[in-house]
Amino acid sequence: MNTPSKILVVGGSGFVGTAVASRLTRDGARLVVPTRRRERARHLLTLPAIELVEADVFDPPTLARLMDGVDAVVSLVGVLHSRPGAPWGPDFARAHVELPTRLVTAAQAAGVRRLVHVSALGADAAGPSEYQRSKAAGEAAIRAAGTGLAWTILRPSVIFGPGDSFLNLFAGLVKRFPLLPLGGATARFQPVFVGDVADVVAASLVRPDAVGQTFELAGPRVYTLRELVEYVGRVSGHPCPVIPLPESLAMFQATLLECLPGPLMSRDNVRSMRADNVAAGVAQPWGRVPTPLEAVAPAYLGTANKRARLAAGLLRRD
Template sequence: MAVSQNSKLVTVFGGSGFVGRHVVRALVARGWRVRVAVRRPDLAFFLQPIGAVGQIHAVQANLRYPESIERALVGADAVVNSVGILVPSGKQTFEALVAEGAKQIAEAAARAGITNVAHISAIGADAESAAGYGRAKAAGEAGVLAAVPGATILRPSIVFGPEDDFFNRFASMATMSPVIPLIGGGTKFQPVFVGDVAEAVAMALEGKTEPGGVYELGGPEVKTFRECIEVMLEVIDRKRAIVSLPLRIASMQAWLLEKLPKPMLTRDQVRMLARDNVVSEEAKAAGRTLEGLGIEGRTLEAILPTYLTRFRPRGQFNMPRTA
């Protein structure tokens, strides 16, 4: 069945990424026509079965080329920016994508008369952050709000879900190594399910957030880095030693790893791990949280077993031990 041509059109930049694909799913469920703007449209075809015939369409866009951004916004009623990187590579730098790229999207939206804009940032966005990632996120937010004052900024804590690069990475490590290294170990996270983040984005486009509001999205539980790994190990039914690395030693190791084409750890990530990543008291007081939006966040215990089973000793046929 073809989708109604009367439905509104939203352009989702980075719509084939980890968070973006779930945003696309949430918007399609609400009847939006979705234009997925990505560098490689040929790698975004997997999204099409999510919607009805013609409801999802991928186009080429590169945030380093403003003209491609403008083309991706032609005829759009709303915009979502879900582009994000954790490790810079070549021309794909924090400054180019996270800061300047976000600004370019918002300015192009403003020129096109689009005021319905949702920008996915991150808890930890801070102009004074010791990490380049945090500073770039803050610059991106500032650029978005300067161009579109009524935009909604969404700052998730660490995001988990089937395609995440956090729990999948550590679970894979646990299948090969008897030791799981932690940087510090006491850093606090408020893990948030990617589907809940996507719901918040959809609600923002529906006008259920405050114009210009900055929302901090954390799940229902605050856990230390060590506690997150302990939950993961329980889910995959593996016993491993968890060893904390002092920040100084971790930074030295990251310096060496950065020389690899695809480093598993960078010094910038070590700096980010030196700070807690949880919803602030200010956001709670203002109701700018998942709970404030009426979204009941899902826990690690409820979701991790749905996608980490392949890391159990006997895969899906291996049930975790009970105490």
């Protein structure tokens, strides 16, 4: 399979999208990156062969125009929170179900043959959370394309790296509080480095054995959430005792946090943690050796490095 020369990267201006865009441009690809506000994606302009387009990707005619001349699509859009609903809330429906469905329709209409869709580890039609169920429905929309579209689905665990919204979230919290009440403290995660995710996206676009496959992406080690928070505290220079909460109290805590703008936690997040976020088989495809958390996190969680946490919106001016 030839390397696509022009790739539409939907969700390309975010944390994962920036890493994917950087990786693909190193391979010589030209990228089209739609964004609702060009100003928010200006950091991508330092990369070669990037076309930023102000566009609403949820609008079918706009999506059809974006497909013009494209050889492949990378789908990266995801949200962590939604207004509640059944079987999932409207924000999950829009981002996780409707958009993948529209991407498939637009790609097939334009004759685009290749699509790589980044879903989530734990996506499950019968999962305990709306997030997991909506992610599974999005995957089903991709698979429904059948042989008319050469698709690959990637399922990463929680993703870490400079500017992430996972470890940086806890780095901001342990700095502010003398102890941290924590729901889901025993939930297990297998964090994966954002650079590894970008590498697998790039490989999936060119490897024939990636077509029609679903791959899990994880790091080399499994941690409980409590272990991760305690690690972040040590590395950031703000060790913080963790007080595990039973689910009833975690749900109460999440109910209060949902009232905040840009909530740190939701009841649906708590329900997601009933299922371990751990790879069922190999951590990454094709014999890849995943990057350890400890090899990367200290560089951006250390006390001298505030930029990543600022990117997560967790630090105010001292």
